[in-house]
Amino acid sequence: MSGVFANFAVMRYFAELKYDGAAYCGWQRQPDQPTVQQTLERALSTLLRTSTEVVGAGRTDTGVNASYYVAHFDVAEPIADIRQFLRKLDFLLPPDIAVSSLTLVSDAAHARFSAREREYRYFIEPHKNPFTRGGSWQYYVPLDVVRMNEAAAMLLEFDDFTSFAKLNSNNHTNICHVRRADWIIEPSGTLCFTIRADRFLRNMVRAIVGTLVDVGRGRYSPEEFRAIIASRDLSQSSAGAPAQGLFLSDVSYPPEVFTKVNFANK
Numbered sequence: 001m002s003g004v005f006a007n008f009a010v011m012r013y014f015a016e017l018k019y020d021g022a023a024y025c026g027w028q029r030q031p032d033q034p035t036v037q038q039t040l041e042r043a044l045s046t047l048l049r050t051s052t053e054v055v056g057a058g059r060t061d062t063g064v065n066a067s068y069y070v071a072h073f074d075v076a077e078p079i080a081d082i083r084q085f086l087r088k089l090d091f092l093l094p095p096d097i098a099v100s101s102l103t104l105v106s107d108a109a110h111a112r113f114s115a116r117e118r119e120y121r122y123f124i125e126p127h128k129n130p131f132t133r134g135g136s137w138q139y140y141v142p143l144d145v146v147r148m149n150e151a152a153a154m155l156l157e158f159d160d161f162t163s164f165a166k167l168n169s170n171n172h173t174n175i176c177h178v179r180r181a182d183w184i185i186e187p188s189g190t191l192c193f194t195i196r197a198d199r200f201l202r203n204m205v206r207a208i209v210g211t212l213v214d215v216g217r218g219r220y221s222p223e224e225f226r227a228i229i230a231s232r233d234l235s236q237s238s239a240g241a242p243a244q245g246l247f248l249s250d251v252s253y254p255p256e257v258f259t260k261v262n263f264a265n266k
Contacts, residue, residue: 063243143216
């Protein structure tokens, strides 16, 4: 079991979960809007018979999915039978949210602030497919993936991503450290973009994908993409890619804080 148990004033659990974001206005609780956070809080509060706050690893925007997500909540007493608890929790949750594990951690562990890196994946299908339209951007214009990868590699050269930051987001800083950014073509022909960083700005990944797609279809050269990043000007980047193709796919923590129990890709 991961974690350091120096203080048991509260029992803190990390929950691993995944969700289809189509029906939700993002992760974060909002007045009079359905969100993943409040849906999970409602189910946990019912099961634990006390008001229970859930803290997530970060925000996801309206319609964005998570194939891997981490959240934490506190209880006064340890959960005696985690398997039974998870079965009951899944019964209370709607079909588009699934919790796969609970792990007791230190009460100092924090789902958001203890996270070291986050990873997103974006999926583009070049053909019409009625069965996957809810989890990909079906885009039929031919794309030059070599040029897109040349441009994507430039993201690792910068740390200021103002050009891809949504306006009026109240960010304290637009500094992010990107550790990976690349496209692959899956055997099915689906394009998958993976980007990994210590943090992400609101709408950042979708703005990057939209601009890289414009590189792939010839609107921009890779060098013009570099200039867009360097400009620190949101008006220079392209419109954001649709939400349904975006998945938060990983959240990583120092091993002394939390070790994954269950990792599931799209």
